Amino acid sequence: MTAPQEPSASPPGPPGPGGAPPTPSPVVSWRRRLHGIAETAFEEHRTAELVAEVLGSLGIAVATGIGGTGVVGTLTRGTSGRAIGLRADMDALPIRERTGLPYASRHEGRMHACGHDGHMAMVLGAAAALARDEGFDGTVRFVFQPAEEPGKGAAAMIADGLFDRFPMDAIFGLHNIPGIPAGHLATRPGAIMAGEDDFAITVTGRGGHASAPHLVVDPLVVSAHIIIALQSIVARTVDPLEPAVVSCTDLATDGARNAVPTTVRITGDTRNFNPEVSEVLERRIRDIAEHTARAHGAAAEVTYTREFGTTVNHPDATAAAVRAARRTVGEHRHDPDTPPITASEDFGAYADRVPANFTLIGNGATGEPGGVPLHSRDYDFNDAVLPTGIRYYRNIVHQMLRQA
Numbered sequence: 001m002t003a004p005q006e007p008s009a010s011p012p013g014p015p016g017p018g019g020a021p022p023t024p025s026p027v028v029s030w031r032r033r034l035h036g037i038a039e040t041a042f043e044e045h046r047t048a049e050l051v052a053e054v055l056g057s058l059g060i061a062v063a064t065g066i067g068g069t070g071v072v073g074t075l076t077r078g079t080s081g082r083a084i085g086l087r088a089d090m091d092a093l094p095i096r097e098r099t100g101l102p103y104a105s106r107h108e109g110r111m112h113a114c115g116h117d118g119h120m121a122m123v124l125g126a127a128a129a130l131a132r133d134e135g136f137d138g139t140v141r142f143v144f145q146p147a148e149e150p151g152k153g154a155a156a157m158i159a160d161g162l163f164d165r166f167p168m169d170a171i172f173g174l175h176n177i178p179g180i181p182a183g184h185l186a187t188r189p190g191a192i193m194a195g196e197d198d199f200a201i202t203v204t205g206r207g208g209h210a211s212a213p214h215l216v217v218d219p220l221v222v223s224a225h226i227i228i229a230l231q232s233i234v235a236r237t238v239d240p241l242e243p244a245v246v247s248c249t250d251l252a253t254d255g256a257r258n259a260v261p262t263t264v265r266i267t268g269d270t271r272n273f274n275p276e277v278s279e280v281l282e283r284r285i286r287d288i289a290e291h292t293a294r295a296h297g298a299a300a301e302v303t304y305t306r307e308f309g310t311t312v313n314h315p316d317a318t319a320a321a322v323r324a325a326r327r328t329v330g331e332h333r334h335d336p337d338t339p340p341i342t343a344s345e346d347f348g349a350y351a352d353r354v355p356a357n358f359t360l361i362g363n364g365a366t367g368e369p370g371g372v373p374l375h376s377r378d379y380d381f382n383d384a385v386l387p388t389g390i391r392y393y394r395n396i397v398h399q400m401l402r403q404a
Helices: 025-036 045-057 116-131 153-159 219-230 232-236 275-295 315-329 383-400
Strands: 061-066 070-077 083-089 138-145 170-178 190-193 195-204 244-253 263-272 299-308 311-313 356-364
Touching (some): 025 116, 025 383, 070 116, 116 383, 170 383, 195 219, 219 275, 244 275, 263 275, 275 299, 311 315, 311 356
Antiparallel strands (some): 195 263
């Protein structure tokens, strides 16, 4: 795959009706500039400035500071009262980049390792194309959301009056997925991404010298029993037809090499598609942790929080998304009934308020450009998929805001 040419400073030209234009060269530049100024949740100040600057240069009305650092652009054509939203997430991850790219993050310890720079570039590219497009009747909202990674940004924008101040009849989003061939589109009606719950278990024993284990209550041993026992929840408590994941992801102690600690903290998360399953997971984690600790003469305290709801695609919005995807990439590069995935996204908060569709876009097959997994220090968004995302969004607008 050849690398995209360095973009010029000229604005993008309009695509032909239903056509397949090349990537507007400024879009690659926008994406790489955004990559270089990676900022984490609710700190996306320079990112928001750049987004607002680009939207303003296109003649699009801009509102900033929505839900903290969120940006909303508004473009209206014709007289229709219909309106739809195109959403991109803005935040990066607290990861130290090691790609060695010339446009790598200049902010130490912060990196666009999930492709949000590409998501923003696709919506900006769609805004640029639509700003010169007279072929729709209605309003497009370009929604740039902070803090997707911790699952707080969508709720913050909604609480700040997103849908009251910028009414929408439906909202659409894309997320890149490494492991899927570049530019392929996949969606489904109903649940497409899982809810995520977080848990922390603090095990308290009695610490002491490592040479006198008979005088201590070892919370590390207790924690090991708890971690192993937690793996039985999905296998022996959850209905095998219900998807669920329980993962312990970190273990921290207050001990030293030659001392048995007093406390151990286990942290992790669960994934599910059903609120009833979420309740089962919480109950069983509490039971296992507390009773296992008590059996060893220790104590356990469990904190369980629900961070992301399930992302559920509305049938009508999904039907429109499927038609737009087929027009964009054809039948053979689109899956209208893809299996759900257990990753989580706070786009579901929008879907709880208005008809919504979330679609996955392939970033590149494994072993090919764009195939490095998300949240990796080596990841980079594949610029080759930018044209597909832009065409898809434009086709969504034409699908939803047809001229009378």
